[in-house]
Amino acid sequence: MAVLVALGAFLMTLAGGWTAGRVTDRRHLVLGLAGGLMLGVVGLDLLPEALEAADTEVFAVPAALLLFVAGFLFAHTVERLLAGRSAAHGADEHGHRTPEVGLTAAGAMVLHSAMDGVAIGAAFQVGGGMGAAVAVAVIAHDFADGFNTFTLTTLYGNARRRAVAMLVADAAAPVVGAAAASFVTVPEPVLGGYLGFFGGALLYLAAAEILPEAHHAHPARSTLLCTVAGAGFIWLVVGLAE
Template sequence: MNPILYATLVGAAVGALGTGIGALAVFFIKIKGKRISAVLMGLSAGIMLSVVLFDMLPESMESAGWPLALVWFAAGAFALFLINKFMPHHDVSASGNSELIRDLKQDRLVRSGFLLAMGIAVHNLPEGLALGSGLVSASSFGFGLAVLLFVHNIPEGMGLAIPLKLGGVKYSRILLTAVLAALPMAVGALVGALVGNISPTVLGGSVAFGGGAMLYLTFSELLPQAAGLYKGWPTWAGLAAGAVFGGILVALV
């Protein structure tokens, strides 16, 4: 098979299967009551937090150096701040209608899920670049990286699927969103295979940008919504469990 086509197909499979399996796992979680919903949102936040702090940020600092990585990290957070600022928002407290308040909360959960998918898509591009470059230059390294990225994408798929499920989005649409968020990995793999060696500075800066976007969403959207669903320990229990789960997966790969 043509090596460029091979790299592109591997990138597509790694991204779609990893993120898709993570999203599918959420389908089997039964949601009963606000307490469980708060735990799940905390779990989503914890997973994203661990992926960013234990994986993406250290990787970007190692590749691009910490000053440049922090600059791109801040740029990613600011970019998502601007996107979020100009998206339509509804004031949940502006109405006393309980049914309307519930619908508005669901709308916000859905928005958070789609914003999170955007953040994941952004950082999948540089990962695809590294994968494509690795597959055409050193097949053993490329295969090992493919396995690593596959496992890495599973918690991300879970993280983006949780708010979408809580927002009432259909399973088919959640799965489609997860797969679309993974597609930039295929594009990156294609470009990486065509170009060959990619500058570590470029890769590190791109990963940092995606990490900043995801961290911003964790603190501005996921955690506040989890706390709003149910006051008290469920949010923090979910956050701790998600951080431990994500940290274990990062450590394993």
């Protein structure tokens, strides 16, 4: 049953990526919306879940928040190292947007989607009602996941075929995760720590890369409105899922 429900997440993810790919003539609006979606996912979905799952403290600070900061710093460090390597090889002024960063970020989205599938499978083991509630929440925000996966991959200079490949992997991940949940149980503190770390990395990409790029050539009100709308959409999804 969990695998069949996860197929809904598969289709919703593909729909999000397809939408991102179809509006290339309004790239600044796509990036503005993607930044808002990522901000909403991190602040309203991932971080609260991380704090709930990994509720231990390390030196008076929740472990999930420490890992959130670690994820932010990790993404910053990787991006800077890759930028330095590109500069050393004579990259142009936009060389810091190296394809590896986009692929790494998209890969993290795939892992996150796989964890969503595991959550669906685990919830159905508890009961049908719990499984249905979790499935609705996952399917609702998988549109944003697909949208962000395609946008992140192409933003850093990857070819469209790579973006499509990462999108398909992201769409299939919940199905694989739901199937794996029948055999593997992820400890809740480990899952919470991962969500915190991933949220920090995702926030860095949104704040330091995607949103500045969205407003670089088109500092329009419409771009800002798309960002606000993206965050508001995630708030709506989270509210309806409760």
